[in-house]
Amino acid sequence: MASNNFIDYVKLICRSGKGGAGSHHFFRAKGLPNGGPDGGDGGRGGHIILEGNSQLWTLLHLQYQKHVFAKDGEGGGENLRSGAQGEDIVLQVPLGTVARDAATGDQMLEITEHGQRLILVPGGRGGWGNDHFKNSINQAPQYAQPGEPAIEAIIILELKLLADVGLVGFPNAGKSTLLSVVSAAKPKIADYAFTTLVPNLGVVAYRDYKSFVMADIPGIIEGAAEGKGLGTRFLRHIERNSMLLFMISCDSPDINAEYEVLIGELEQFNPDLLEKKRLLAITKSDMIDEELEAEIRATLPEEVPSIFISSLTNKNIVPLKDLIWKALEETRRDAAPTKRQGLGEEEGDEEWPS
Known part of the structure; x- marks a missing residue:
């Protein structure tokens, strides 16, 4: 590493x-x-x-x-x-x-x-x-x-990092930039692929002194499940996230195709990941006008809620937090209590039989 x-x-x-x-x-x-x-x-x-x-x-x-x-x-x-x-x-x-x-x-x-x-x-x-x-x-x-x-x-x-929200996207989708804007985390940011080589965590402040934890996972590329790019090295961290925020840049030639590739890589790694709640953020939307945004919106996948954001201008950052918080509350309500797993507590040795 x-x-x-x-x-x-x-x-x-x-x-x-x-x-x-x-x-x-x-x-x-x-x-x-x-x-x-x-x-x-x-x-x-x-x-x-x-x-x-x-x-x-x-x-x-x-x-x-x-x-x-x-x-x-x-x-x-x-x-x-x-x-x-x-x-x-x-x-x-x-x-x-x-x-x-x-x-x-x-x-x-x-x-x-x-x-x-x-x-x-x-x-x-x-x-x-x-x-x-x-x-x-x-x-x-x-x-x-x-x-x-x-x-x-x-x-x-x-x-496996414990976080509420896992950021999923290709390299240079704007994940690290978003984390640096909404939290005190200072991930490395640059204009080349695989800037993020290790996961980063940030605590995001929300309304009424509430907060949630966001994890920036190193970028996924097509073939990651087969070992390409950084491979599946960091996908294990997504397993402990309550929900997933997919991030795709608005300058992508085919947003639907990128989304399907990301879904496919997660499914190959662990099909259970697709059971998590998802949001789709179209990033860098400060570069497009309202007319082009409307055209792109009409092509987005219908099965996942979507929002256009810009970390540079703070466009829709607060509404994004609202969507995330709503999804997290739904996840907590739906979550069934699970029994803690382990070999046993520290105390309590059994006696030998006679």
Whole structure:
């Protein structure tokens, strides 16, 4: 990538801590040579945990941390003393981080809230000491459990930006310019293709102190789903956007054709993207008069609401915000509550069966 500041993909070799072995010990004291079992339990091995941090927006801090190994739990001792737990490793990640098993590609968990903690790789449970196995028949058990082994896995962390609005368009459609006008973001703007090489986020102020987050995704070209241009590298960020704002310049020779190409590329990447609400903004409309605008409007696709805007003159910027806010409210009303996905919370280790 051209930028060293935005990293949205890292691969980690992870190993949790193994559980400590339970103790096989019998109490011995003067006058009590045949005391009962008093072996303590082994300590749990260290977890590897992901924690959401809203102050982070990139995985850059994990780029060179290739190995993540948690500490093992200690073995149990005499007099029912339990072994110490292995120290957990907590990795801070930005919101929108998804963890996948590199071997299978299956999603393991995702982090969507600040302070949310989910176990990425659980540590092995400590073994029970022989005290657990005594009973009326077996009063001197000669057995204690070993600790559970460590778990090793190659984990892929992917960042999918959490934004309300994703800007979709060809290079030089005016996406970065719009973001710079409606928010405090300062994306790089130039008159050549692929000016934007990494996604940019901006908070857009709206009426009555409301706001929404807009994401400028690097430009898509025909064949992106097949690897052309910047390929599908950043299309994953669109998956977490509540709605999509398509942007096409008014000087395009065929606006309908460009729109269909963009739709086709998104469908090849992930057909579910077409279920999102869409708006179409015809940009740079300060370059055309009302008569030409009316002619273009008559040719626009009917299935998507459209608006002519100019970031240079602020033409229809406020009405665009109104349309976006209305679409976001409809999306929130239609959204069904979803259960948070993950392997489990940080606390709450299960006991071993006897």
